[in-house]
Amino acid sequence: MTFERINPPQLAAPRGFSHAVVTDRRRTVHLAGQTALDKSGTIVGDDVVTQFEQALHNMMQALAAAGGSGDDLATVTIYIVDMDGYLANVREIGKIWRRLVGTEYPAMAGIGVARLWDAAALVEVQGVAVLDR
Template identity: 65%
Template sequence: MIEHINPPSLGKPSGYSHAVVVTANRLVFLAGQTALNADGKIVGDTVVEQFEQALGNLLTALRAAGGTPNDLVSLTVYIVDMDDYKAHAREIGAVWRRLIGNAYPAMAGIGVSRLWDVEALVEVQGYAAIQHESDT
């Protein structure tokens, strides 16, 4: 079971949960994903395009492990240009809702000077807890 905890004594979260409690039998540790395509090339010129590809890559790995977007319990977004990312927050939120819906894991956004691939603007890394069918 996955339970999202958002105490009223903390600020109302927008696009994340303050805490996520997991009582599941299968944990999935998802490697950081950038906007690499199947040919190993970074695709997308904007942070929104790259976020969509990176999140899609993460979800592909999660599905291959037997999970769904609702199984995500923690996500870290590494961001090369925080001001650019914040300026496009609405568009990034729209990508999130289209690919995942309204489920928000515990999240962190971290500004970095660069990523492994110099063309990469964003990288997403996460954890998922896949529930047994009897738990859903």
């Protein structure tokens, strides 16, 4: 079973995401939004890069516990309080993505928000993964 990443030529070439992902797999894992909380429940870092790394690490830990890996991600949504900081550091964020997830990109959205549940959080990452049974 595989993922087919669809990037139609009629749309702008994607950079860091796929326009659509199709799979014939059967086990779906819905990953809760993860912020930069450490194990004690404290936000790690005061910049978007550090927080993105911790939040993505947290999401990948939850996915691994469910039996999945970065290759299984079908979609990811990133909620961003510090959009200017995120955009200014997009190359560093991309390096973090490739190190923690891999080189394939799921369907993705980045959404600017006024604040997150924890007021100290600058980014939250959530996703859906589809695993083989």
